[in-house]
Amino acid sequence: MGRRQTLRARHGGYVRRTHAGKPGKPGAPGRVLARDLGWRREARSAWWCGLGLGGALLLADVARGSVNWPRGGCWTVIAMTLVAVLWPPYVTAGENWLAVRGLLRERRVRTDLLTRVRRSDGMSPRLVLRDVAGNRVEFDPKVLTANPLLWHHLDRGVRRARESGLLREGAMPLGALADRIDSEGARRLLRSAGLE
Incomplete structure (x- = not known):
């Protein structure tokens, strides 16, 4: 009997994965009992940074008179990339589990x-x-x-x-x-x- 089977036997099979791919008892969704209370503020900051950078790049193009669709699309992609890089993980926990959502x-x-x-x-x-x-x-x-x-x-x-x-x-x-x-x-x- 391997280590994983031994652990499953010792803990009553709780190591099995549910149909949703999450560890725990099958069918038990797990209630969120605690969450990161500062996450919304950090997520808002990520959006504001992305919007600020995209807006500044677009305004610079408008001021130079060189704005067009491809350049505007490029600035939007750069702004969204910054939002993705700065996006904070959302940490939640419940009875015997902890989750991190990116x-x-x-x-x-x-x-x-x-x-x-x-x-x-x-x-x-x-x-x-x-x-x-x-x-x-x-x-x-x-x-x-x-x-x-x-x-x-x-x-x-x-x-x-x-x-x-x-x-x-x-x-x-x-x-x-x-x-x-x-x-x-x-x-x-x-x-x-x-x-x-």
Whole structure:
């Protein structure tokens, strides 16, 4: 019996994919209990940046008197490309799952069946989660800092995965993130009480 069959047997078959391609019990859609509250603001900013760049390029062409359909189409494509590059992923969570929806598709992991958590540091830091079914999500850890309810749902699932012995890699990035979220929360409480 292979590792994946053993995990399926141990967890009652929860690793199966549903007909929609999402991990979890077949037919259980999973209610959204937490979401990224700053996403709308960031999405609006992406649109405004794209519109601003496209408008500036078009106005420059109008001022020079060289505007035509192909050039206008080119500026529109450049503006839409900027919107696509700046478009923020939308992070939601529920009971034992976390989803990240990009511009074209949504990826989802079972947080209670996580096998690996790592932090990827680069120009923008990313938190990468992988579950036993091979599903993977990647997002900015600042989303968890700004949305304690999202962190709560992820943390509960991570604890279950750790207790079942599935999660063996990822204690350090999660510990550092938990400390950061706790200190941010304490700072917010002090600020709201007028003690900071």
